[in-house]
Amino acid sequence: MAQNIDVQEAAAHCTLLRADLLRMLNAAGSGHPGGSLSCLDILYVLYNHVMKQDPKNPKWDGRDRFVLSKGHVNPALYVVLADLGYFPKSELMTLRKFGSILQGHPYMHKTPGLDVSSGSLGQGLSVAAGMAAAAKADGKPNRVYAMMGDGEQEEGEIWEAAMSAAHFKLDNLCGIVDHNHLQIDGNVEDVMNIEPIADKWRAFGWNVIGIDGHDYAQILDAFEKAQECKGKPTVIIAETVKGKGVSFMENQAGWHGAAPNDEQLKQALKELGQEG
């Protein structure tokens, strides 16, 4: 089924989004490029090829829900939402500024298209599980997606949520782990090892799908498989590269939470073929 995504086109589009993302972080002067770039391709596919939504009517009851549990990477979500027309692209340049609709971490009451606020790690899967349980209780078809970090897997609440989602057989829930192998203090394996992460999710009763998180066909295929899986929730463990697309940011823990300066932006845009 994955053939219905034009991989060439997706790649070209995501390059434009990466450029927007870097420009907005440069304008903000702070923010989190690393984990934004690592999950951007997944968010692009999810919003453009998977989720039911209506950007003209962001509160439409029939929409699928998305929870950005790792709220610090909201620049990635913001460029995807702006691209779909949830709000004008010009707003991107107001990120993190006083009075902006784009807060430093997601705030649902200011940004059209956000289903919930986040920023305190570890809570998103619980919220998503509650959404999925409510939809199920009412026999509604909404699906719920939650994007988590790999460092975030260290939070105990994630495993409380994992246990409950399997217990309630929430097959309308799909978690994604952006497995970029880095957190603030360094390699996830060194800071606090989460491996074997797929086995852990399996042991908690989840359907586990491993993919390359920058391969558009694999991403779409995984979401389709998640939808087909009945009786249990699915988690997609996506192997990704933190800082993906910008050579000097790739796999560097230091680019977790630092914005590119003008010089660095220029260099990055050049690499993406988007200078000027």
Next chain:
Amino acid sequence: MKNVKLTFDLDNPSMKPSRDGYGDGLNDAAAKNPNVVAIGADITASTRVDWFVKEHPDSFYDLGIAEQNQMAFAAGMSLMGKVPFVCNYGVFLAGRAWDQIRTTVCYNNLNVKLGGAHGGISVGPDGATHQALEEISIMRCLPNMKVIVPADSWETRKATRAVAELDGPYYVRFGREKVPEITDESTPFEVGKAYCVQDGTDVALIACGVMVYHSMLAARELAKEGISAMVVNCHTIKPIDREAIVEAAKKTGAVVTAEEHQLMGGMGSAVSEVLSTEYPVPMQMVGVQDRFGQSGDPDELMNAYGLNAEEICKAAKRAIAMKK
């Protein structure tokens, strides 16, 4: 402020745990709104949520012993139109899940109702770990959160019904032990409106929870000494009824607060925030003084921690003596 005549027998009140009112209130709320759900955490019978489960088994979610998930899961349900009542012992509900309450429930202003069971030192034999004495303070400092401490079972039932119909997060605190039923079905109750259960001119005793009863006992003792005490049931601690508090202070010129909670940050603090900025009068506060609880019989503990009529009388005299 409304004057409300309570008709119970001060010497021989009928006794009932306020948690019973929570169980009944949940069923009342669910009867009116099918979107009401209860979210538990392995403490279902002792919070009286089992009364709800009996009538609405499909609307109950037991999240197990996982308070953080319990709270954020409920938040997710509210985002889909449910009206979740999250119930747990106050210490674990407000304490363990505080960040979830802050960032997910309050920041988003979600329609989540918190039922804080086992409030106060009267929890008794379980001891300090289970005696919630700090929740009022850590809940009322959160933007969007509202806090109610009903006086008895009937008032808890009415508060539970009321918050089901109001939007946004509410914390309703109730206790484990039997307490005097000072109100009845017909006693008026409005969130955010304190009411006067006894008029007076020398001092105002402003109380919440079971301390309303103790304040009424204190007022009777004070009357014997020629002191006229007003008694106010300040069941809603946030939003606090500023008008009623100022009115009581103007009329009496001295205020005593009484609560089954730490003095720091509780109802007395809320009252003093109003009076010190709007109408300063001499004030004394009765409550737990920066100490943990311990095991014991509820009455024994209430007395050992100075949560009784005698302490309220002493505080009243101190407050009156401070008048110029």
